[in-house]
Amino acid sequence: MARYEEVRVSGFGDFCGAVEQHRDKTIFVYFTGNKDAEGRSWCPDCVQAEPVVLEALKHIPENAVFIYCQVGDRPYWKDPNNDFKKKLNLTSVPTLLKYGTPQKLVESECQKASLVEMLFSEED
Numbered sequence: 001m002a003r004y005e006e007v008r009v010s011g012f013g014d015f016c017g018a019v020e021q022h023r024d025k026t027i028f029v030y031f032t033g034n035k036d037a038e039g040r041s042w043c044p045d046c047v048q049a050e051p052v053v054l055e056a057l058k059h060i061p062e063n064a065v066f067i068y069c070q071v072g073d074r075p076y077w078k079d080p081n082n083d084f085k086k087k088l089n090l091t092s093v094p095t096l097l098k099y100g101t102p103q104k105l106v107e108s109e110c111q112k113a114s115l116v117e118m119l120f121s122e123e124d
Contacts (some may be wrong), residue, residue, distance in 0.1 A: 004060045010034065010070040012083035019099060020068050025066040027099035028120065030110075033077060033092060034070045042074045049110035050095045056116040067099075100123075 005025075007018045019027060030053050033043030041047050056103050060066060071084050071093055084090045096119060098106035103122065109115050 003062045004057070004064045004066055005059075006068065008068045011072065012087070014067045015067065015084075016067075018065075022065040022067075026043045026061055027067060028060060028064060029067045029069055029095075029097055029099055030040050031071050031084065031093050031095040031097075033093050034073050043077075043093050045092075045107050045111070046094045049096075049108075052111050052113050053094070053096055053116055056113060056120055059117045059120040061120070 005022070009015050009018050015029070019029075027066070029051075032046040032050065033041040035041050037059060041050075057066060066087045069091075072082065076082055077084075077093065079085075092107050095104060095106050096110050098119060103116055103119055105112075105119055
């Protein structure tokens with residue numbers, strides 16, 4: 001059995017559903033730009049950060065939930081009124097956070113293995 005559960009969602013509604021479904025667990029969320037048919041994100045920082053974040057998952061606490069959330073295409077993300085910006089106060093992608101806490105990494109911080117590992121392994 002896996003040490004943690006991974007949930008992949010796309011869009012704000014699916015994200016909210018995943019959080020609600022796992023609200024009794026420790027939740028980590030990785031927000032990234034949508035991918036095209038070839039599996040490449042429109043967000044260059046996301047492309048660079050993803051392998052670092054996925055590799056660091058070996059440090060995630062047991063029984064935690066990792067939500068991989070695609071925020072939408074570039075025009076939707078650039079809209080200042082999108083739900084991720086208005087309701088979650090996200091300012092950029094990629095963003096990796098421990099849900100319900102102030103712990104968060106944004107943009108190039110998500111490319112630093114030591115910071116990502118620290119976020120996954122820190123106690124509250």
